[in-house]
Amino acid sequence: MTQTITSPLDIKAIRADFPILDQEVHPGKRLVFLDSAASSQKPQQVSDAMSQYNQHEHANIHRGIHVLSERATNAYEAARDKVRAFINAQSRREIIYVRNATEGINLVVATWGRHNLGPGDVVVLTEMEHHANIVPWQILQAERGFTIKYIPITDTGELDLDTYARFLREGAVKIVSVVQVSNVLGTVNPVADMISQAHAAGALFMVDGAQSVPHLSVDVQALDADFLAFSAHKMGGPTGIGILYGKRALLEAMPPYQGGGDMIKRVTFAGSTWNDLPHKFEAGTPAIAEGVGLGAAVDYLTNLGMDRVLAHERIVVDYALDRLSEVPGLILFGPDPGKRNGVATFALRDIHAHDVAQLLDAEGVAVRAGHHCAMPLHERLGVPATARASFYVYNTLEEVDALINALYHVRKTYGL
């Protein structure tokens, strides 16, 4: 087993933290979970932190006078501090709890966007965006009448940066919003350079970190990102909670997102004033236990070390790309190893991706099939659907081998 020599992580110990992985999903077929880009599994530490909270600390947060309310507030706010440190934000006021990356992007579009965009303005996105970073802009576009330009991708699945530079030169770009790691191609985009170019052109920059924050060290100050959105459930945390990071000055100037409790300072029948950051953007009772779970997930990843997480995943992904390319009739999408992370997306001859996924499932191998919420990208790739294997801290090279063996089963079923 080469992996114990090369991986910087103790995978055996890690897998013991994820009891869900240790199961038979069909008679005689062990689970091989290769769908973490859709939603990762949770370590026991996260489930325990949430149970501890639910069993001993739960009450509504903020303003409660009694002991439990104080405990709940502390637990929830401590998680915010963990997230601040994890992405190296300057202030905890810049960490806004949302439901997921999708809501984080929608918040920016609905508040900053509605306040700042109008006819003549340009928003720059890319052809490899997830629907979450396309549709909110299109909804606002119908209302405000600005222009959206999409940075094309090259045939190797990388961004065409010459066209990006041209878009910026053409002027009127108010904001650029780009996925840091593509959920389909695995491309790691050079966001640090792209951000400095955007700033030089007077534009803001939002990073969709849904597939990057769980897998590599993201430092918002080093990147100089204006906004960053990500979800807890792709990084070992629970569903229903995510983070929007925004630079404080920008967040201060933005109107609120939703109105309600907790986001106000003073309410009268004549009008209201807004609470301080981050609460201005956090109307209503939030997902408190989930916030605590996110904090535990951050602790878990921090203990592993994000550099080691990335190094381990690179080993697994590179091995997967290598072995997949041996399978006759298999087409791989995305750039060369070294320029990508997290996922291996493929098609097997002209067999529909759903058939491939179903037959892989029969062997216990869980992959995603479809357009992965990136229909425009699939149109660009010229395929209706693809199959995607995605990897996380608990995946092994043996699981890659299981995927390959199962793919040979698919070939056999189809008489190839």
Added chain:
Amino acid sequence: MDLYMENILDHGQNPRNFGEPLDPADIHYHDDNPFCGDRLFLTAQLDESGHIKAVRWQGEGCTISKASASILGEEIIGKTLDEVKHIDKEQLLDMLGIHLSPTRLKCALLSLKVLKAGAYGLSDETFVMDEDE
């Protein structure tokens, strides 16, 4: 594994009554399943007594959706419009002879949805098909 039993694979890989649309056609209807990118276009001709005499499918899809269209197409030849309208989900699944999860059910039902919408469209009655029925 029985999802890919020989009959389904055979119909999926060599679907019957697939090809260029019939022209003229008495029934023509198109629909797609946006979740998997499956598309189906149906044309069909009736004889003088109102029985379906020819069926032609065009489109793309997974093995389940193509096999379903293929098997359903063979089944309806010789049937009246009224009989076609009364084919329900259970009858289609009996024809396919496989058990499907809710997700894959949509693949199998696309052909029935297209067929029934086409048949109802012809007789100008309101057509509603509840996929979760």
